[in-house]
Amino acid sequence: MIKFLKTRSLNKRLRDPKTGPDNLSGEQSPCNPEDFPKVFFVDAAPRDSQQVLKGSKKRFHENPEYNLSLLAERIPNPQLICEKFTIGSLAPKKVTAVYLKNRTNPEIIAEVRKRLLAIRAETVLDSSYIERNIENSSWSPFPQVEISDKPDIAESALLQGRVVIITDGSPQVLLAPVTFFDLMDTRDDTYMRWFVAANFFRLARYVMFIFAVSLPAFYIALTSYNPELLPTRLLYLILAARENTPFPVYFEAFFLMGIIEAVRMMMVRMPSQVGTTIALMSGITLVIAGLWSNILAAPIIIVVTLTMISSFGIPNYDLRLAVRILQFFTMVMASFFGIFGFAAAFFYIGIHLVTLKSFGIPYMAPVAPTDTGSMGHTVFRENTPVMAKDNTYKPQK
Amino acid sequence: MNAFGDNSGDDSKHKLDPRVLTAGLIVGIIEFELFSLVDGIIRIAKQDAWICIILGSLIISAAAYLLIRLAARFPGESPFQYGKKIWGKPIAFLLGILYLLYWGGFLALISQDASMANRAFFLKSTPPGIPMLILGIAAVWLAAYGLTAIIRFFQLNLLFLILPLILVFLMAIRNIDLHNFQPVLANGVMPVIKGTLYYLGAMQGFEIILFLGPFLKNVRAAVKPALAGIYTIIVLSLVQLLTVVGIMGTENVEAAIWPGISAISVIQLPGFPVERFELFLTVPWIIGVFTTICLYTYFLVSGITGILGIKKGRGISYFAAAIITLAAYMFPSYAAVLQIRSYYNAVTPVFLYLLPIAALLTAFLRKKRGGRNG
Amino acid sequence: MGKKLASLGLLLLFMLIPTGCWDVKDISNQAFITSIGLDAVSDPDLKGSQYEAKYKVTFEIINQAKLAGPPGEPATIIETIEAPSIGKAVEALQARISKQLTLSHLRVLLVGDKLARGKNFMEPASFFEKSTEVALRIQLMFVQDKEARDVLKIKPRLGKSMSDELVALTEIETNSSLARENPFNSFLLDLRNTGGRALGSRVIVHKDRQILIRNGSAIFNNWKLAGWLGCVETQDANWVTQEAPAVVQGQTEDLFFTYQTEKVKTEIMPEIKQGKPAFRLTIKMTGRVMEEQGKFMDLTRPESMEKITQTISEVVKQNAARAISKSQKELGIDYLGLGQSLQRRYPKEYEKMNWEKVYPGVPVEVNVKCTFGRSGLAR
Structure with missing residues (x-):
């Protein structure tokens, strides 16, 4: 429980004579x-x-x-x-x-x-x-x-x-x-007792990030452009599931991603007791009706749901928002150019990430530029009794 | 200020750790060639190709050492700047033009190679210019941020490049038949030497050592990282060779256009969830080609500004993008590309090893060195 | 700075909108060809003209509508087309199938007896090797006495298509010594290395019932089919060529037993003595006793172990010798690959000799080293 804090009287503000007001500063x-x-x-x-x-x-x-x-x-x-x-x-x-x-x-x-x-x-x-x-x-x-x-x-x-x-x-x-890796970092990892578990969850989070950005696009690229890359048995299953569905895969994907966003937006605006129930109801109803009537195929529902779950693995709200929009970018590129477009989308995102800086600090530090010494703090969780060292924000010599 | 409101100029203030050279070399040199280069050596040296790679590795590491010595002699200066000091202005200009032609030509070649493979495997009926334009815009965009951004991009992609290759090798290991490497030295030593020369010519991207020189904190310390990078590439090409020859056998390799992809399409691992391994190969392939295109775009753009003295501007970038895009239409057939490619491999050692080493010798004899703390 | 990005975005947009997606082929709009059967044409139309049909090509195409149907029902369409080339046949097939044909999931290539005997195999193989769609891991099988078409027409029992069954048969790892395993790519490698000699997989159709049996092997000489090996002969040959586990029968004075070999290793040592080649074959193996008939022995006792291993070694030695004599004396074709091992060891000498002439007279010494292994769960 939080300890109740007494309100203390406001003391007279002390000023340290050593740190006088800087030239341009506040x-x-x-x-x-x-x-x-x-x-x-x-x-x-x-x-x-x-x-x-x-x-x-x-x-x-x-x-x-x-x-x-x-x-x-x-x-x-x-x-x-x-x-x-x-x-x-x-x-x-x-x-x-x-x-x-x-x-x-x-x-x-x-x-x-x-x-x-x-x-x-x-x-x-x-x-x-x-x-x-x-x-x-x-x-x-x-x-x-x-x-x-x-x-x-x-x-x-x-x-x-x-x-x-x-x-x-x-x-x-x-x-x-x-940096990107600071945004992917959570308190729970840092406070976790066993570093192996912490690292595992952190790794899982990166995988989820990649899934969240790429899964629907990947599915579109494979099914609409390069079915030769699918294992034969999986191909049979997808074919069987898509037997009577009227729409092409990319349309299904965009449609369902849109529905997921709509459900999410509805949930945010509703009071929490009612919201969850209604969101759950409407989501399940739509999916079951879609499957039953053959308007939607089962594989795309799996893919889209997995994407949604993965996107919630990203701890930072703003980053999650970014990933939601990037999903659509990769999906568009994959719908137009298949696997190639999928890769190109990743190049564009990658180039943007490596050229982006936050107050002069490269956004992808400490992976690019690589500094293995600082990875223990953000990219992984080092097994250390004290707070792991992080040189990312240190002045560069 | 560039497209994203970031001040790219402040990159040059911070010197890079020499260790970046490892990633730079690995990602810079690996391209689609990692798969088809094997094909060229096997054609020449048959089952002894692995000896060529090992012999080549010795020469390449010596060359890397000398190139670093050259860069260390002129700290903080770009190759164009000290080129003028070493050779004198007229000869430096002439050599510079030769290098520009070489880079431009090579850029066109790999772009065409990428476009060709893209047409064969991914986009059969899309006009080939459009995918190339997409790659070209990305390459020019990245190149505009300078070499430090390119290196960061390489570091980001390093794992995605190497992990699938290792994964593919691990899965291929069961299908490798070492009998395919016998008999050893059946055709004498000559084919091995020729194959070694061919291998040396496949190291396009090696110039990155010279170009990174002015960005490094301590050029002399770059020997170890450079060797680490080179040996990684050599191990990867050995692994590639082992996979391709071990699975397909030399006769079938010679019959194939892209033996790497053919070899992987032979592998069978019943019960493994992903039975089609080409998927794993498309990842490093696309990354490898794209990063090499980026690097050569940078060489070309900075070469034009450094040699011809043109101010850096949009024109040059458009020019580079145009080369990449038009490359898809430039060559009459893929046979012509393969032909020109083999000529390029023959010419490459001159540009990669001979000229820089000659420059080092000349600098040594004429006692030229860089201004600051040389 | 925003302008630059906006213009880049606009450029991309302009690029994408008028171009559309040329290559988008929805998975449900494609017809996947899973196996191809090649047969000779018995009575071709337009004989003598350039349109003369040379191949009878049978396609097995996945029928999407039936994939979700009841089990045991084949989900395939079988179509047969006679055409001067395989490419022409695919072109003609498209006129009959209302979806875009693709070879990207081709898994099995079957070749009929007559075609394999009459045609250089590299001719049909070139189509599959050149195609960017075909993955080279396709299985290659030759059909004895019947046509490839007959095999594809058989109703599959466990899978949804005949190709499923055929591929599954190649994926079984134990007890495969009755059949020769040689997929498309390594078969081509054998042919190329030896100038047209190889041992391929065989399929036959059961005499009375409409079921398929995959055993035995097909002998290739001079790029064409030269003969067949039955399942027993193939098992013999497998002692030399393929280290596959087998069930061996042994007979001592009053005991008949079967022995399951495990971990078979065959070493072929070529040597040149006074300019003449000779081979030493060492087969090392271990295994377990499966069953006994007659007077039982206590298998944990050293002398009975000794007896068993000796008997097995003798049997295997005889089998291997039988395979070699069949190949040397009866057929005179080196399908066992002895020449390849000689070439690897002594490339120069191999170049000089006319291997096909020399082969039938080459001495081959067989040694078998058998260790007892286990007796199963009962003594």
Whole structure:
């Protein structure tokens, strides 16, 4: 259970004489836990955006002072610096960048500062407004800033040498920069006791990512272009299942993927008690009716369902969103050019991933550029008694 | 600022670890040739082809060492810059033009090769220009980000390239018949030497050592990674040879156009869930061809800017993309491609080994070296 | 920067929309040919013209509608076409089948007796080797006395099609020494290496019932079918050519027993003595006793083990010698591949001699080393 936190009186803000205001920066000050107000229990109780198996159930809150206090409490260290900015010409909001001065690459700090100061807006409704203003490419489907509402994730990010950006009025903080593998990382893996299991689940997650992006496209390519690559018995089964179905495979695939998206969207908008039941009902009804009437074939239903399940294996919401859209990209390419188009789609995605950077950090680090020493933190989980070393965000010598 | 609002210029600020050379060499050199190169050596040296590969490996590793010495002599300079210092401007210009022709021609050849295989296996009636245009745009896009981005792309693809090859080999192992390698040296030594020369000529992409030179932190430390890369390729080609000859036998290999794919289509493993192994081969094949196309696009584009002194711009990129796309229509028949390809393999050692080593010798004799901390 | 990306996207879109998908062939719109039977034409039309039919080609095509039907019902269509070439036959077949024909799942190639005897096998084989659709793992079988068509017309018992049954028969790993296993690709390799000699798989149709038996082998000489080996002769030959486990019968004074061999290893050692080739054959094997008839022995006792292994060695030695004498004396064709092993060891000497002439007189010494192995679960 979460321990109820007393509200403490607001102390007079202390200022460390050593860290005077920087030339271009916002207001810099060390974070001191005594400075900040505490928040009532109700506000801090967890919401079920994700299930928490292990680790703290505390989360960030709309109040930036409280959020800062959470971080300062976790890292009571004078090296923890908060840099305050006021953004918004009409309704100014407080935006705070927090980082560990001795850990964080000064280039990243400078870049974050530059991008925050460059924001010209009337107001900031939510941290996502900050996100879209500071990310490298708003066209890219991949999120270049991590969003989190968990203080322990933010703490680990600070120790990695990343910057935490807290926005007034938003319970989610931004962690920048981010790499693909950080987005695929979950708390549960890190807190898992046995590293072999953690690595297995992490590997499974990468496989699920690849499945989520490619499975329907692969199925289309095989059945519509290169059936010679199917094992003969599987071919017989698919042929038997598709005996009277009226539509070509790619049409079936697009149709069902659309239905899955519709069901998902319906579920999000409905109150949770009713939503699940109705979604389950409508989904099952559609599939059974489709199968019964031969409008849909069974293999495509397996493929699409597997894709959906796999896509939910991706822990990060924004990344999952990206994968949903990329699914359609690979499907289009596969529908037009078969296996070749499928491969070409992967080249395009791959090229984009390797050229994408988040605050100067290559997005696919530490795989491309390869740094085997840092893989223990993100790509795999090293068997180590302390937090695994991560050089990804360190200044490059 | 490029297409995605990223500043690609800041790549050059950070020097790369010399270890990137391993991935660069492996992914850069492997292409569709990994499968058809075996065919050429077997035609020449029959069942002794494996000796050619081992002999070739010695020569190639020596050449790699010398090339690294050359790059280390001029730290932080591109081959075009120190070329001028070594040879003097007029000769360097002439050699540069030769290299440009070589790269352009080779780019056209592999594109045509890719297009041909694509027509045979994947897209039979699609106009061949369109798939090539798709690949061309991607290659130019990647090449525009520079060599560091290309290397990152290689590193990303390394596993996808090597794992299927190993998997295929593991599955093929049961069908390999070592009798097909007997008798040893039945036709004398000459075919083996010829085969070795042929193998040397199949290492297109080797120039990456020189081009990566200015991007590396410590060029001298690059010897080990380079050798690691080269030996991986050699092991892969040995494995490929073992699979192809072991399964098909030399006589059948000579009858086949793409012995690698034919060999895999022979394998049978009843009960294994995926019975058609061509599937595993299409992955490294497409990746291999595409990465080599990217690399040569980069060589061509940077060569044109470096040698002719034209400012980097869209024109050159369009030119490179056009070569890749038009390659599908350039050659009258596949027989012509195979013919030109064998000429290219004969010419390649000159460009890959002889000229750079000559440059090193000349630099040594004329006591030329790079400006900074050489 | 957005403009660039947008223009790239537009370019792709423009590229895709007017072009459409040329190659899209939905899986349900294709007719998969799973086996092809090749026969000679007995009474060709248009004799003497360029349209003279040379092949009677029988196709087995998967019938999608019947795949989901009741078990035991064949899900195939059998069509026979006479044409001057296989390519022409496929072209003509398309006029009869309402789906796009494809050879991508061709699994079995059957060749009738008459065609195999009359035609250089490389001619029909070239069609399959050149095709980009055909995977080279197809099984090749020759039909004795009957036509390939007759085999394809048999109703399958366990599978949905005859090709299923034929492929399944080749995939059984134990007890296969009655049949010769030689798939398409290695058969071609044998032919190419020896200049037209090979031993291929055989299929026959049961005398009385409409069922199929796959055993024995087909002897090829000079690129054409030269004769057949029955199942016993094939088992003999398999001691030399193919290390397949067999059931061997042995007879001591008052005991008759059968012995299942396991782990058979045959080594052929060619040697040249005074310019003349000779062979030493070593067969190593182990196995277990399957059954006894007559006066039983305690198989755990060393002397009875000794007796068994000696008897088996003698029997196997006789069998192998019988196979060699059949090949050398009766037929004079080196289908056992002794020449190939000589060529590998002594390539220069092999080039010099006329192997076909020399072969019938070459001495072959057979040695058998049998170890007892197990007696099964009872003594």
